[in-house]
Amino acid sequence: MKKILIIYASMTGNTEVMAEILEQSLLEEGLEVTVKEALRAKPKEMLKYDGILLGAYTYEGGEIGDEFMLFYEEMDQIDLTGKLMAVFGSGDTFYQDTYCVAVDIIIEKLIELGANVVLEGLKVDLIPEGEDEERCLKFGKDFAEKVKELMPS
Numbered sequence: 001m002k003k004i005l006i007i008y009a010s011m012t013g014n015t016e017v018m019a020e021i022l023e024q025s026l027l028e029e030g031l032e033v034t035v036k037e038a039l040r041a042k043p044k045e046m047l048k049y050d051g052i053l054l055g056a057y058t059y060e061g062g063e064i065g066d067e068f069m070l071f072y073e074e075m076d077q078i079d080l081t082g083k084l085m086a087v088f089g090s091g092d093t094f095y096q097d098t099y100c101v102a103v104d105i106i107i108e109k110l111i112e113l114g115a116n117v118v119l120e121g122l123k124v125d126l127i128p129e130g131e132d133e134e135r136c137l138k139f140g141k142d143f144a145e146k147v148k149e150l151m152p153s
């Protein structure tokens with residue numbers, strides 16, 4: 001069974017809800033899923049998984065939230081060449097110019113580290129409800145399909 005790791009940081013719970021929906025979606029696709037908070041995870045753990053999803057909210061006018069920062073910095077120590085990855089996060093459209101930019105910053109770093117970022121970043125305005133919940137479920141399904149296609153057993 002293909003193994004997926006979801007690592008996320010969430011201050012007020014919105015990105016955490018995204019992580020939960022993604023977990024549900026990946027489980028429905030028959031994948032094994034581990035979910036961890038960034039503060040309790042180390043980047044080298046990613047190397048044991050077939051696919052990895054990273055989630056972070058955006059803070060302070062365009063920065064990665066504090067709880068994800070150490071993980072982000074320590075990623076520099078590992079080689080992610082070929083790793084199948086994608087990024088998600090909650091933000092607030094009130095911050096027009098920096099809406100969900102943490103997602104973009106992380107994607108940029110992953111590409112720099114050689115990862116294969118297989119989907120466009122998933123950005124949600126505050127809590128994922130209704131249509132946004134559907135977008136999260138689809139993101140999980142699309143990621144599962146990529147893993148099955150690109151990591152044949």
Ligand SMILES: Cc1cc2nc3c(=O)[nH]c(=O)nc-3n(C[C@H](O)[C@H](O)[C@H](O)COP(=O)(O)O)c2cc1C
Pocket residue numbers: 009010011012013014015016057058059060061062063090091092093095098099100101125126127
């Ligand atoms: C001080 C402050 C600054 C913020 N800056 C941004 C920002 O620049 N861009 C953005 O999209 N959201 C910004 N947000 C909104 C949060 O990203 C949003 O509330 C998000 O849903 C929090 O996710 P979480 O519940 O997972 O912690 C900011 C929130 C606060 C309190």
